[in-house]
Amino acid sequence: MAQMTATLPERGTEETALITGSEAIAVACKLADVDVITAYPIRPYDTVMQYVAKLVANGEFDCEYIVAEGEHSQFEIVKHASACGARVFTGSSGVGWMYAMEALTVTPALRIPMIAMVGNRALDDPGAFGVEHNDALTVRDLGWMLVWVDTAQEALDTALIAYRVAEDRRIFLPCGISCDGAFLTHSQAMVKIPTQDQVNKFLPRYNRADLLLHPDNPITVAPQANEDWVMEIRRQNYAAMERVPGVIREAYADFERIFGRKYGNPFFEEYETADADVVIMGMGTLSMPTRVAIRKLRSEGKKVGMVRLRWFRPFPAEELAKCLSRFKAVGVLDRDFSFGSPYMSGVVATETRAALYTDTISKHPPVLNFIGGLGGREVTVPDVEKIAHELYEAAEGKKKPATQWIGLRE
Amino acid sequence: MGRLFAVEIVYRGIFQKTLAKNISRGIVLAASLEGKPGTSFGRYGDSPERNGIPAKYFAIVATDDLTLEEGMAKYEPKEVDITVCVDDTLCKGVESWAWYGLQPINRLTKAGGTLIVTSKEPPEKLMPMIHQKQDPYKLAVLKGIPSFSGLWVYKDDHTDVRILGAIAKLLPDMLKLDSVKQFILHEWNDAVKVQSATNSYNRITAQNVSPSQGNPEKPFQFELLKWHEMRDGVSIPCIAPGHKMDDPATHATGGFQPARNPTFKKWSTRTMRPVIDFDTCIKCTLCWLQCPDSCFDVTPEGLYDANMEACCGCGVCEAVCPVKDCVTMVNEVAFKDNSSQWEAWRKNKDTYNTWLKGTIANKADRSHGFRYKGQYEEQTPEMLEIAKSS
Numbered sequence A: 001m002a003q004m005t006a007t008l009p010e011r012g013t014e015e016t017a018l019i020t021g022s023e024a025i026a027v028a029c030k031l032a033d034v035d036v037i038t039a040y041p042i043r044p045y046d047t048v049m050q051y052v053a054k055l056v057a058n059g060e061f062d063c064e065y066i067v068a069e070g071e072h073s074q075f076e077i078v079k080h081a082s083a084c085g086a087r088v089f090t091g092s093s094g095v096g097w098m099y100a101m102e103a104l105t106v107t108p109a110l111r112i113p114m115i116a117m118v119g120n121r122a123l124d125d126p127g128a129f130g131v132e133h134n135d136a137l138t139v140r141d142l143g144w145m146l147v148w149v150d151t152a153q154e155a156l157d158t159a160l161i162a163y164r165v166a167e168d169r170r171i172f173l174p175c176g177i178s179c180d181g182a183f184l185t186h187s188q189a190m191v192k193i194p195t196q197d198q199v200n201k202f203l204p205r206y207n208r209a210d211l212l213l214h215p216d217n218p219i220t221v222a223p224q225a226n227e228d229w230v231m232e233i234r235r236q237n238y239a240a241m242e243r244v245p246g247v248i249r250e251a252y253a254d255f256e257r258i259f260g261r262k263y264g265n266p267f268f269e270e271y272e273t274a275d276a277d278v279v280i281m282g283m284g285t286l287s288m289p290t291r292v293a294i295r296k297l298r299s300e301g302k303k304v305g306m307v308r309l310r311w312f313r314p315f316p317a318e319e320l321a322k323c324l325s326r327f328k329a330v331g332v333l334d335r336d337f338s339f340g341s342p343y344m345s346g347v348v349a350t351e352t353r354a355a356l357y358t359d360t361i362s363k364h365p366p367v368l369n370f371i372g373g374l375g376g377r378e379v380t381v382p383d384v385e386k387i388a389h390e391l392y393e394a395a396e397g398k399k400k401p402a403t404q405w406i407g408l409r410e
Numbered sequence B: 001m002g003r004l005f006a007v008e009i010v011y012r013g014i015f016q017k018t019l020a021k022n023i024s025r026g027i028v029l030a031a032s033l034e035g036k037p038g039t040s041f042g043r044y045g046d047s048p049e050r051n052g053i054p055a056k057y058f059a060i061v062a063t064d065d066l067t068l069e070e071g072m073a074k075y076e077p078k079e080v081d082i083t084v085c086v087d088d089t090l091c092k093g094v095e096s097w098a099w100y101g102l103q104p105i106n107r108l109t110k111a112g113g114t115l116i117v118t119s120k121e122p123p124e125k126l127m128p129m130i131h132q133k134q135d136p137y138k139l140a141v142l143k144g145i146p147s148f149s150g151l152w153v154y155k156d157d158h159t160d161v162r163i164l165g166a167i168a169k170l171l172p173d174m175l176k177l178d179s180v181k182q183f184i185l186h187e188w189n190d191a192v193k194v195q196s197a198t199n200s201y202n203r204i205t206a207q208n209v210s211p212s213q214g215n216p217e218k219p220f221q222f223e224l225l226k227w228h229e230m231r232d233g234v235s236i237p238c239i240a241p242g243h244k245m246d247d248p249a250t251h252a253t254g255g256f257q258p259a260r261n262p263t264f265k266k267w268s269t270r271t272m273r274p275v276i277d278f279d280t281c282i283k284c285t286l287c288w289l290q291c292p293d294s295c296f297d298v299t300p301e302g303l304y305d306a307n308m309e310a311c312c313g314c315g316v317c318e319a320v321c322p323v324k325d326c327v328t329m330v331n332e333v334a335f336k337d338n339s340s341q342w343e344a345w346r347k348n349k350d351t352y353n354t355w356l357k358g359t360i361a362n363k364a365d366r367s368h369g370f371r372y373k374g375q376y377e378e379q380t381p382e383m384l385e386i387a388k389s390s
Ligand code: SF4
Pocket: B273, B274, B290, B291, B292, B293, B294, B295, B296, B306, B307, B310, B311, B312, B313, B314, B315, B316, B317, B318
């Protein structure tokens, strides 16, 4: 913490700091000059609230910082503040996120550009601190944009991009930024801190415009409406979500121009895929052991690649399907579960299979699902090697189960 | 395909919910005694109900199960053999809180179908309130005061069985009197109720209504917006603040008239409305202050004019007014339009005061649910008397 505050850059000079993913998000909040932040402690999200609190206490960051009496109020407060034109930030983890569920549900329909950090955590029971992606994924049908980041640098950059996209009048949708508990929230890395000038150039002020809740703009928000209106209201949110990919592309292009950092395809990152026979796909920090394993496998002559999905909502179906259809087999590594789902698979595998089932794709590689890393368990390099082995066998036409659990004591 | 029958019961929310349910269930249960399957349901959009707001119950009966399914494949019937209107003030139309615009009471009544109204008024008095209909249909008036109860109390004045008796007479293919009687005995084991149903069966008559008869006004309606025409964020513009009032006699301006909801007119949500004696008003502001719907326009001279685009007919203004007979609630059947009383008074005080006195003196029974202890005990014998006499 001390390091971070000591190394925060002066206006106009980009500096580097050794900070965690959570600190990186807190720094992004400061740079974005967020107006209202609400908090309620739950691990691992609470690291962000600590860093924000420290920035505020040190006089480095001027915002309304409210510690609510529970997550439901925490999300409701920022929802209302955002309706009144404030740039907002909040977040939670695991069952804390679930406790806010009613507030999470109403936020997208009201077109609130709330940015929330989800420090991914296993859902109780058992009470476990470690990462699982099921918490953030519960809102996948509700109109939230959802993005998974991999490094502290990506966390900071993505937070700035998220504000830019969410607060675009064409969008006005909330965005959840998922950071793997412990692996990202609690590990420090060298992060380039953008300058305030860069951020100001990239991120316009939030303008709630015609939806501003203010006496000068008298509107009623969220009235009762029955079957005569509900379909039209849902269709409006569909239209907003439909516009997101275009706005994301604009934002990443501008980001690259202003900050000089390239993310390539905003929706998913490809690693060693150019000549790959088989690829392993996943979200978040799973990429670390995967990259290492891929380098090892390649030294043994196995052409394995990786696709790391960043934006889960909106799901980049067409582009992803086009990419995946190039390979002989695809392994999806899910750090989540969806009990009773088709083929008892994880959420990402199920959505990926659905994305591939389209008439624009003629070649459908086998998609094997691997459930692993639950509750924060490490996915090891040998685990990834085993996945690659299974994929090669599937590519050769060998019958494989649709879903396998890896790293399980059996 | 066999034959499908549909009946709608238009009632005043809360006050007549049990009554409507009894009629609707009675139709289905009595028809089932003849081997006809059926279903009975309240219109979902009317729930949760509001006091006095028009609402609907539907009974659908068929000669066989497959035909019934055809009837149930629709959210609610698009046309009905019989419309039952259990409060005559509803003849002015139906404006529920779940749909938009004023629907004529006979909108769903089939060509050749029947509108049954419970009323003490003769058909000639009701006809001008009922909107004209392109196709001929029939009107049957079942004599009685509107049977109003509360949410937790039911006034058993036999209106339910009298309607069933009338339906058996008007649509015997759906329901025979014997089945109605059998159903009543099974449900209530009450011979007097059986007698009431029989009396009504014997007495009810229907008269033909031609397309030229009735209220020629085009009922108020508006277009629902398309999804891309609507504001997003589940937001709607607030109603604009309001403006000064114009005195029709002197053209002086002053006071304050709040702007009102342009789409929900409340014309048919009330069963009675206040009439005001502007000459005795002491400008105490109590009606303006206490009205739950902010109905009172403040006139340039500081009087209070109840605006009929907003009034739900609750009677609070009458209850709080400290001056005797300054505010009097009068049954809606006495009014032809929704115009301003104050403007009429300003234009010609003598004419207005004559109208005022006449309207108060000859007012029809008021009705707005259960209002005082002993009310039902007072009303029930009267209704039983009506039911018994033939
Ligand atoms: S009856 Fe009187 S108090 Fe009630 S809504 Fe009408 S004007 Fe207001």
